[in-house]
Amino acid sequence: MAYDAFVLLSFGGPEKPDDVMPFLRNVVRGRGIPDERLAEVAEHYMHFGGVSPINQQNRDLLTAVRAEFSNNGVGLPTYWGNRNWHPMLEDTVAQMRDDGVTHALGFATSAYGGYSSCKQYWEDIANARAKVGPGAPVISKLRQFWDHPGFVEPHADAVRDALATLDQSRRATTRLVFTAHSIPVSMAKTAGPTGGRYEAQLHETARLVAGNDDWDLVWQSRSGPPQVPWLEPDINDHLESLAEKGVTDVVVSPIGFVSDHLEVIWDLDNEAADTAKRLGLGYARAATPGTDPRFVDMVRELVQERTDRAPMQRLGTLPVWDDCPVPCCPPPQRRGA
Structure with missing residues (x-):
């Protein structure tokens, strides 16, 4: 199958104090949680000046991935879209459509299975494509990588x-x-x-x-x-x-x-x-991988598993899928506050 782009899929986070409450409302949308409860969580962000480090971490990761792709002959343009804060995935999908992308590979910043860590990214993709409408590119999510x-x-x-x-x-x-x-x-x-x-x-x-x-x-x-x-x-x-x-x-x-x-x-x-x-x-x-060169190299290897049928690099024995079986990972039951 031919792929013509790469998109980084992530959670998103506020980048200034005025972003914090709108961001948190996005995170809990549909759950009926009042602003009074969100204000308690907002204090965690205000402790750091109203800025989550995640967006800058994603910028740094994407910069490293672009260099890794360039150095290893992976000719895919790169994009980035979030679930809960700008750049929102639906805006990214619209830009990809306008750029002529037809079928992208998506890398989610979560290693594991589960609803929020995996299936919800599939839902994010479907919702973004539905909002963009005709011409929205297909996005195939790369596999989980807990044992890479x-x-x-x-x-x-x-x-x-x-x-x-x-x-x-x-x-x-x-x-x-x-x-x-x-x-x-x-x-x-x-x-x-x-x-x-x-x-x-x-x-x-x-x-x-x-x-x-x-x-x-x-x-x-x-x-x-x-x-x-x-x-x-x-x-x-x-x-x-x-x-x-x-x-x-x-x-x-x-x-x-x-x-x-x-x-x-x-x-x-x-x-x-x-x-x-x-x-x-x-x-x-202990630190997390961040932009460790081995982690960046892993992103490229996951892409080449799909584009070049490169060997799957794994250390574990549990089953892994490119497309998860159905039914898979039901969402939590939503309850009001």
Whole structure:
């Protein structure tokens, strides 16, 4: 199949204080959540001047990908469109149509399966194409990459670097803790051909990054009504538990994320770091891949799997698809605030 463009698909984030509330309304649209509740989340962004780092991180990634494509003979023009903030995907799709693009490859900045991390990007594509109307290019999403060497190896090196900053005399009482975005239990436990893959893929990534089974996988960034069960334990609760067991130091590795965006720097560099300090725990947070050359190289390799039928680079054993089976990853049940 012929492809004639590449588009980076991401979440989006505010870039000035006046963007914050409109952005958050986009994130929760259709859920009936009042501005009073959004204002609490808005304070996290205001702590950083009303700017999320994610858009600049995507600009940096796209710049690196363009150079990687140019250096390796991948002749695809590159675009970028977001789910929740400018550049919005529908505007990008309109520009692609005007530029004569007919069939693009889409790379989503999420490594795992699940509704928000995968299927919702398919919905974003469909909605954007519907809004653009006749002539909107087809966009085929590239596969998930939780076990690709270009994702695993930067995380593994970051864990080693973080561990080296802690007191080596307490190595025997240091614990490695992986984190990912929590999701409703009802989404995590869905039946069918893709059921439970979010947790399973994260466990496989953790094992590959650590090189052993001596670690914990916990959760962060929970949202939604308190009466709805989400994956637990939360990172802060888990730190409490580790301190009670005699752990003296922790390395926290956010393997659920590809870059140090706001949920990483707020939930881990602020809240979890403060919890560790209160408990007297040594604390080091491992970096995310960002624009690590191996991660950028991975993007190019995923493209060439489709364009040149290049061999699939994988370290794990769980099944992976280009097009997910149907039915797949139902959305969460929406409830009012």
